[in-house]
Structure formats: structure tokens, C-alpha cells
Amino acid sequence: MARAVLGIMGGSGLYDLPGLEQIEDLTIASPWGLPSAPPRRGRIGTTEIVFMPRHGVGHAIGPSDINYRANIDVMKRAGVTDLVSLSAVGSFREDLPPGLFVLADQFIDRTSRREPSFFGRGCVAHVAFSHPVGPLLQARVAAAAAAEGIDHRTGGTAVCMEGPAFSTLAESLFHKAQGWDLIGMTSMPEAKLAREAEISYAFVGMVTDFDAWHEEVGPVDVAQVIHHLHANADKARRLVARLARDFPAEHEACPVGSDRALDMAIITAPEARDPALLARLDAVAGRVLAPRPA
Structure with missing residues (x-):
């Protein structure tokens, strides 16, 4: 078993x-470009943690300008085995109000400007993604939330839109009519790339608003979001501290195979693979691409 990070x-x-101790700011080069910020490694109790702010220092990077590939690649190079994504989201349901944490486990990708894969011309791979979230990791996040008395729900579908503008009323009503639960701007392609990198992934949607559909509350704006961000951030820090306190020392094998996603995924014949692309995949896919001993 691998050591859990x-x-x-x-x-x-x-x-x-x-709350991080033994802090070290890491300098990790990625062939996919610059990540949002240098990752910070530390410990809470005995658990090793690698933290990265998705939007960079001072929230300087918008959702469509994030280098998702570099972020996940750097996390992989830092040894991360299990990744918890914390995201501000809007809600399409009255019973999922601002302040609630929703552990969504399905995603709808409505983005169009983002690089969705590490693989492509010269090395094609198709990972299984029917269950995007690692159920054991999600269960640990839910247990940590319960232990901290954080109001939360487990399960649900989050749609990811391009942004940076919020939804039109028509978009919001359409998404609500589909029966989807949440809307955000950053879960995709982050979750897909984590699967390609064989990192178990869990999502925590921190509800800040009702998007644009709610007639009484009115459409979302930055003021509404900021109003709920501070309280949500405090709860998120408590959640992470509790999760880390109870986290296993060894990575738990994922029931949906997220940590072995590349076992049967690469379809390009070895002789047709592009060496330049293979070199960029050294961290993400090195486990299956590395030469085998004779």
C-alpha cells in the first residue's frame, strides 16, 4: 500500500x-506550465497535507484561466494520493441553502475553453469516469463534517459552467429543470484530470447562493457570495483539520478504481506513442508507461 498524502x-x-505544521513551500516544475501557486506541504497531526489555492494568491486567476493540468500534475509530483476539492457553488434547491456543504458525486461538464485531458495526439487514453468521486474518501469527508457539526449532504450533481459571469435566468431555470443540484465554475476538468492522474477525488460544494432562479432572493452577485465565503471558509478549515486527524497512514484502495484508472486506459500502440508527450506524462502516467524490467 502507498503512503497516504x-x-x-x-x-x-x-x-x-x-493549523499546518512543519510547513514547506514547494518548488515543483511541471511540463504543463505554471500551477495556480506553489503548493504548501505540512502536517496536521501525523497526516501529510499538500495545499494549493486554486485561484492563486489574492484570487488573481479566474475559473477559465486556471491551469488545471499543471495543478493536478504538481499535486501528483508532490505525492498526493487523495485530493479533496473545496469550491464555492450555487444551489438549485431550497433545501440546499447557503452555508450548507454538499458532497456532490456526479458532474455535468458545460465548459468549452479548457484543456480537458493530459492525453491526446501521440498517446490516447480513455479513463473510466462513470463514478468521478472516490467513495471511501467521500465517506471520510462526510464523517469529518459530522464530527465537526457541519451541516452537510452527501451526494448530488454539480454542473460546471464556463464563467466568469454568473448564469442568465434562462440558464439557471434550465439547469434547475434538469434536476441538477449545484452549479460552479471549477470542478471540470479538475475531477477528470485527477482521475487520469490516478488520484482519488472528493468534492465539497460550499453553497453561497441560489444562482439566478430564486424569485424571492434574487440573482446571485459578488456581494452575496462574499457574505457567505468567510463563514464557509472557517468551516472548511475545521473540516480539513478533522479529516486530517482521522486520516489513515496508508492510502485506501479505491472501490471505483480511481487509483488504478490507467490500467486498461491507454489505447495507442507502444510503437505509435509520441516520445515528447510521454516525457510530459512522466508523473501522471509513469506507473503504466515506465519500461518494465526484462
Whole structure:
């Protein structure tokens, strides 16, 4: 079994992680470009944690300009085995109000400007993604939330839109009519790339608003979001601290195979693979691409 390293991707309002000890700011080069910020490694109790603010220091990077490939690649190079994504989201349901944490486990990708895969021309791979979230990791997050008395729900579908503008009323009503639960701007392609990198992934949607559909509350704006960000960020830090306190020392094998996603995924014949692309995949896919001993 591999040693467990817990990665935390901080969303809007979560730009640091108080409580980390033995802190080290890592300088990790990625062939996919610059990540949002240098990852910070530390410990809470005996659990090793690698933290990165998704939007960079001072929230300087918008959702469509994030280098998701570099972020996940750097997390992989830092040894992360399990990644918890914390994201500010809007809600399509009255019973999922601002302040609630929703552990969504399905995603709808409505983005169009983002690089969705590490693989492509010269090395094609198709990972299984029917269950995007690692159920054991999600269960641990839910247990930590319960232990901290954080109001939360487990399960649900989050749609990811391009942004940076919020939804039109027509878009919001359409998404609500589909029966989807949440809307955000950063879960995709982050979750897909984590699967390609064989990192178990869990998502925490920190509800800040009702998007644009709610007639009484009115459409979402930055003022509404910021109003709920600070309280949500405090709860998120408590959640991470509890999760880390109870986290296993060894990575738990994922029931949906997220940590072995590349076993049967690469379809390109060895002789047709592009060496330049293979070199960029050294961290993400090195486990299956590395030459085998004779």
C-alpha cells in the first residue's frame, strides 16, 4: 500500500490553511506550465497535507484561466494520493441553502475553453469516469463534517459552467429543470484530470447562493457570495483539520478504481506513442508507461 498524502484544493475564500505544521513551500516544475501557486506541504497531526489555492494568491486567476493540468500534475509530483476539492457553488434547491456543504458525486461538464485531458495526439487514453468521486474518501469527508457539526449532504450533481459571469435566468431555470443540484465554475476538468492522474477525488460544494432562479432572493452577485465565503471558509478549515486527524497512514484502495484508472486506459500502440508527450506524462502516467524490467 502507498503512503497516504492528503491534497487540499482551496476554492474561493480558502487561500491558506491555518493549523499546518512543519510547513514547506514547494518548488515543483511541471511540463504543463505554471500551477495556480506553489503548493504548501505540512502536517496536521501525523497526516501529510499538500495545499494549493486554486485561484492563486489574492484570487488573481479566474475559473477559465486556471491551469488545471499543471495543478493536478504538481499535486501528483508532490505525492498526493487523495485530493479533496473545496469550491464555492450555487444551489438549485431550497433545501440546499447557503452555508450548507454538499458532497456532490456526479458532474455535468458545460465548459468549452479548457484543456480537458493530459492525453491526446501521440498517446490516447480513455479513463473510466462513470463514478468521478472516490467513495471511501467521500465517506471520510462526510464523517469529518459530522464530527465537526457541519451541516452537510452527501451526494448530488454539480454542473460546471464556463464563467466568469454568473448564469442568465434562462440558464439557471434550465439547469434547475434538469434536476441538477449545484452549479460552479471549477470542478471540470479538475475531477477528470485527477482521475487520469490516478488520484482519488472528493468534492465539497460550499453553497453561497441560489444562482439566478430564486424569485424571492434574487440573482446571485459578488456581494452575496462574499457574505457567505468567510463563514464557509472557517468551516472548511475545521473540516480539513478533522479529516486530517482521522486520516489513515496508508492510502485506501479505491472501490471505483480511481487509483488504478490507467490500467486498461491507454489505447495507442507502444510503437505509435509520441516520445515528447510521454516525457510530459512522466508523473501522471509513469506507473503504466515506465519500461518494465526484462
